[in-house]
Amino acid sequence: MTQHSKHFSLSACALAVSLFLSACGGGESTDTVPPTVAITDNVDGATASGPVTFTFTFSEDVGSSFAAEDITVTGGTAGALTKVDGTHYTMVVTPSASSTGSISVGVAALRFTDLALNGNVAAASAQQAFDTMATATEPTTAAATPTALL
Numbered sequence: 001m002t003q004h005s006k007h008f009s010l011s012a013c014a015l016a017v018s019l020f021l022s023a024c025g026g027g028e029s030t031d032t033v034p035p036t037v038a039i040t041d042n043v044d045g046a047t048a049s050g051p052v053t054f055t056f057t058f059s060e061d062v063g064s065s066f067a068a069e070d071i072t073v074t075g076g077t078a079g080a081l082t083k084v085d086g087t088h089y090t091m092v093v094t095p096s097a098s099s100t101g102s103i104s105v106g107v108a109a110l111r112f113t114d115l116a117l118n119g120n121v122a123a124a125s126a127q128q129a130f131d132t133m134a135t136a137t138e139p140t141t142a143a144a145t146p147t148a149l150l
């Protein structure tokens with residue numbers, strides 16, 4: 001009977017330690033995985049003809065560590081950065097009027113962190129061709145019809 005009592009005491013002690021560790025967050029592994037970002041845009045075709053909305057999708061919540069200053073934009077004028085939620089941001093980039101080219105949007109390494117303060121180690125970028133050349137169409141006029149003089 002003493003043996004059974006010892007077994008019960010050890011089991012109760014193990015259960016108490018297990019509950020204590022769980023309550024304190026113990027036993028969980030520490031987040032050491034760096035966050036990543038993917039950049040996409042809203043253009044259906046190969047070439048944009050006006051402003052382009054870029055979406056930044058993060059692999060995990062980046063809190064408030066991501067800002068407009070973390071984004072490099074060439075080939076257009078960056079608008080405001082909008083936080084949709086902890087893993088999604090958007091920015092509208094407007095290409096120059098009456099021109100053609102490519103908009104490039106990028107985020108360098110070590111520009112944002114996840115909630116565990118792991119910094120991003122990989123850079124990301126996206127490009128979008130644009131053509132804002134106005135297609136001038138000449139107004140059409142009806143051909144003059146000779147009228148009979150009376």
